[in-house]
Amino acid sequence: MRVGLTGGIASGKSTVSAILAELGAVVIDADKLAREVVEQGTPGLAAVMEAFGEELLTADGDLDRPAMGALVFSDTEKRRTLEAIIHPLVFERIVELEESAPPDAVVVHDIPLLAESGRADTFDEVIVVDAPPETQVERMLRDRGWTREDAESRIASQASREDRLVIATYVVDNTGSLEELRRRVEEIYAGLTDAARAS
Ligand SMILES: CC(C)(COP(=O)(O)OP(=O)(O)OC[C@H]1O[C@@H](n2cnc3c(N)ncnc32)[C@H](O)[C@@H]1O)[C@@H](O)C(=O)NCCC(=O)NCCS
Numbered sequence: 001m002r003v004g005l006t007g008g009i010a011s012g013k014s015t016v017s018a019i020l021a022e023l024g025a026v027v028i029d030a031d032k033l034a035r036e037v038v039e040q041g042t043p044g045l046a047a048v049m050e051a052f053g054e055e056l057l058t059a060d061g062d063l064d065r066p067a068m069g070a071l072v073f074s075d076t077e078k079r080r081t082l083e084a085i086i087h088p089l090v091f092e093r094i095v096e097l098e099e100s101a102p103p104d105a106v107v108v109h110d111i112p113l114l115a116e117s118g119r120a121d122t123f124d125e126v127i128v129v130d131a132p133p134e135t136q137v138e139r140m141l142r143d144r145g146w147t148r149e150d151a152e153s154r155i156a157s158q159a160s161r162e163d164r165l166v167i168a169t170y171v172v173d174n175t176g177s178l179e180e181l182r183r184r185v186e187e188i189y190a191g192l193t194d195a196a197r198a199s
């Protein structure tokens with residue numbers, strides 16, 4: 001069974017995917033793949049350098065992610081240029097990883113931009129982790145040392161909360177405690193495994 005997992009930045013997706021992995025799901029993490037495809041020595045990094053210039057490399061030769069973030073989250077055209085390089089490479093890796101998963105696995109795709117991608121209906125189920133923007137901002141300020149402006153510009157680069165909720169077959173309200181979150185995820189996973197067995 002193929003399950004999409006999405007949510008706005010800092011909504012709690014990684015926390016949910018870690019619980020699902022613990023429960024037995026195979027998790028494919030698009031953010032992680034988006035980092036791997038631009039590691040040093042990759043064609044992805046070469047393509048990014050060609051489009052954006054070598055000043056976006058750190059002294060060690062890695063992609064300077066904070067500098068790239070500052071650039072693309074304040075300029076939509078630059079963000080689209082970066083996405084046009086990275087997204088096809090991520091998609092290729094997703095297909096490869098999916099092919100190597102056991103046939104009866106619950107495969108969870110953690111994809112921050114699932115609502116934006118227009119591919120939600122290619123999944124059997126879609127879990128949306130939901131939290132209000134103010135909670136997202138609070139978590140980003142607390143954890144990442146970003147300014148409120150940094151946090152708000154990322155939220156503004158993403159689909160609205162409403163646009164994400166319309167693709168959901170399961171909604172995880174993540175405004176409560178971590179214990180409540182775990183209970184809700186366990187309940188959803190039980191439903192997924194039942195459905196996978198029945199199919
Ligand atoms: C601009 C980059 C280098 C900044 O890196 P940084 O380490 O600061 O952030 P990281 O990659 O860990 O992403 C954190 C979160 O930012 C949000 N985000 C990332 N890219 C995008 C985007 N293109 N549009 C909207 N939100 C985004 C997501 O919620 C993501 O979970 C990086 O985000 C990137 O390469 N983005 C383009 C690739 C992409 O779209 N990734 C998202 C899933 S495939």
Ligand SMILES: Nc1ncnc2c1ncn2[C@@H]1O[C@H](COP(=O)(O)OP(=O)(O)OP(=O)(O)O)[C@@H](O)[C@H]1O
Pocket residue numbers: 007008009010011012013014015016031112139143174175176177178181
């Ligand atoms: N219910 C909760 N109560 C308190 N803190 C939470 C809750 N859910 C998640 N968090 C915390 O909020 C932060 C963001 O959560 P997480 O990293 O899971 O979000 P994310 O959606 O994966 O973020 P990103 O989009 O950046 O990948 C983490 O520090 C996490 O521990």
